[in-house]
Amino acid sequence: NKRSRVVHNFMRERLSRNILKMLAQLGETAAELDCRAYVVGGFVRDLFLFRKNEDIDVVIEGDGIAFAKTFANAHGARTHTHEKFGTAVITFPDDFKIDVASARMEYYQFPASLPVVEMSSIKMDMFRRDFTINTLAIELNPDKFGRLLDFFSAQKDIKDKVLRVLHNLSFVEDPTRVFRALRFEQRFGFTIGKLTSSLIDNAVKMDFFKRVAGKRIYTELKLILKEEHPAPILLRLLDYDLLRIIHPLIKIENDLQRLLETAQKVTDWHDLLFIDESYERWAVYFMTLLCHCDLDATLEICNHLTIAPRYRKMFGETRIMMAEHLTRLERRKRMDNAQVYNLLKGLRTELILYMMICTTSDTAIKRISKYHTQLRHAAITLSGKDLLDMGLPPGPLFSRTLQAVLEAKLNGRVRNREEEIAFARQTIKKQGKKSR
Ligand code: CTP
Structure with missing residues (x-):
């Protein structure tokens, strides 16, 4: 059969030992149950594209659920099944997962005009897929391990x-x-x-x-x-x-290309500098798409897309409030570190990056990046206990004093603990005079 080819060696060259072993074991279980197993879809496509992909999708000609249960039992894994669709997920103790589906006529509903009557069930399963490049299947049963099935010229399309x-x-x-x-x-x-x-x-x-x-x-x-x-x-x-x-309310102005390219640069800049800090990069891009939408439009878009409330707040209210802060960061001639800090403190990284994308002002970009690289980490050693020790009774003056010391630190007016203490004393004295 010219549509099939043995790719066993090819698999051995490219797949990790563990994956290869797992595939062989899947085939053994299939043989025991007298059904046929295939690894299919993105996994096989990526094998041919030399791209790493360890998402194993298995199609069983036969009862996929029974297969998954037997395999999981034999290998100390759990299963999660969807009887209605004939699918199951096998989960190993280390959280490695395998998706299993059943190739069976009754699961497919093709438009009446499509010629599927004569197909084997694995071919049918491939035929219902989105693109030819996703229709490769490799047999796993020991008698034919590594035989590649290419019903729809996927190899040619991948090559071309x-x-x-x-x-x-x-x-x-x-x-x-x-x-x-x-x-x-x-x-x-x-x-x-x-x-x-x-x-x-x-x-x-x-x-x-x-x-x-x-x-x-x-x-x-x-x-x-x-x-x-x-x-x-x-x-x-x-x-x-x-x-x-x-959504029709996403407004496309002719700056979209520039904005998206900036989004790529800004997120790359961030990822390089703060390799260990996680944030939701996709949300930065999403906000970039929303950048010409006002609050009403944003909320309508969020509703339509059924976006979760915590994102809704970030994409809507907070993002739009930030646009006002951004104007200040762009226009104010003089801003000291403490003022920049107070505008941006507590903001999620996603919003910080979004602001850097939205502005074309160098001044604003410098201020925001200074905040993100330095100011946000500012801290003082002075604590409430120190203030108590100085004889200050707890009250509103407490947080005001700590805030004043932090601002002094941000602006370079205090550098060490002694200076913090001295500055706190001064502040308390001044505040005391004011309130008298
Ligand atoms: N599929 C489809 N139609 C869709 C979604 C998925 O036919 N709307 C098929 C694809 O052929 C794919 C398979 O279902 O091979 C599994 O889907 P998914 O895991 O999304 O595809 P992958 O190709 O593995 O994509 P990715 O590399 O992004 O994980």
Whole structure:
């Protein structure tokens, strides 16, 4: 059969020992249960693209759930099953996961016009997928371990670097695949095939997205925003007029390209300097898309996409309040460190980076980056206990004094503990006079 080829050696060269062993064990369980197991999809695609991918997706010709349970039992793992879909997730004690699906006729509903009657169930399972490059399967049963099944010329498309759907109804079946197409195109540096591209145009023109829930659009958008380089994908969405599908209120001005490129630079700058600090980079990109939206528009977008309340606050209220602070950082001629600190303190990294992206003022950028690299770490040794020891009774003067010492430290007026104490004494004296 010219569609099959043995890729066992190829697997041995590229996969880690553990993964290879796991694949062999999956095949052994399949043989015991008298069914056939295949590793499929992104895992196989990435094997051929020389990209690391340890997300194992297994398709079983037969009962995937029974397979998952048997395999998990034999290897000290747990399973989580979805009877309705015939799928299961196997989870190992170290949290490594394997997805299992059942290739069975009754799980598929194809539009009546598609020629699927004669297909084997593994071929059917591949046929219902989004793009040809995701339709490779490798057999795992010991008798045929490492046999590659390529029903739809995936190897050729991978070699030619093209992304193609399997049939003309692919985007009718699932319009969110349009977003996946652009994500894969940019991630792999592929081009979208001519027919596939015109099917995308058609999906946009005919508004296939009308019936897609905001939540699903948000899921796809987040996958895009979480890619290593989201900016070029978002610009491609714009090419296809797809940003308005995310929400018509996302305002696209002609500065989008510059903003997105800046977002990439600013997040790269941050990631290089603060390698251990985690933050949600995707949220920075999302706010960049929202940068011309006012509060009402933002809240409407958040509602439609069913964005969780804690993000809603960051994307809406806080982001818009920050725009006012930003104007001050841009326009005020003189600002000392303490003033910058007081404007920005406590802000999440996502918002700090967002402000750096939004502004074109060098002054503001310098002030914000100084805050983020130095000022935010400012601390004093003086504590409430020290103030008690100085004879200050607890009260509002307490925090005011500590704040004054911190500001003095930020502005370079005190440098060490002695100076902090001296400064605190002075402040208390002054405040005492004022309140008399
Ligand atoms: N799939 C599909 N249509 C979708 C989503 C997924 O046909 N709307 C198929 C794809 O063919 C894919 C498989 O389901 O191979 C698993 O989906 P997912 O895990 O999202 O795909 P990967 O290709 O592994 O993507 P990634 O590399 O981003 O994890």
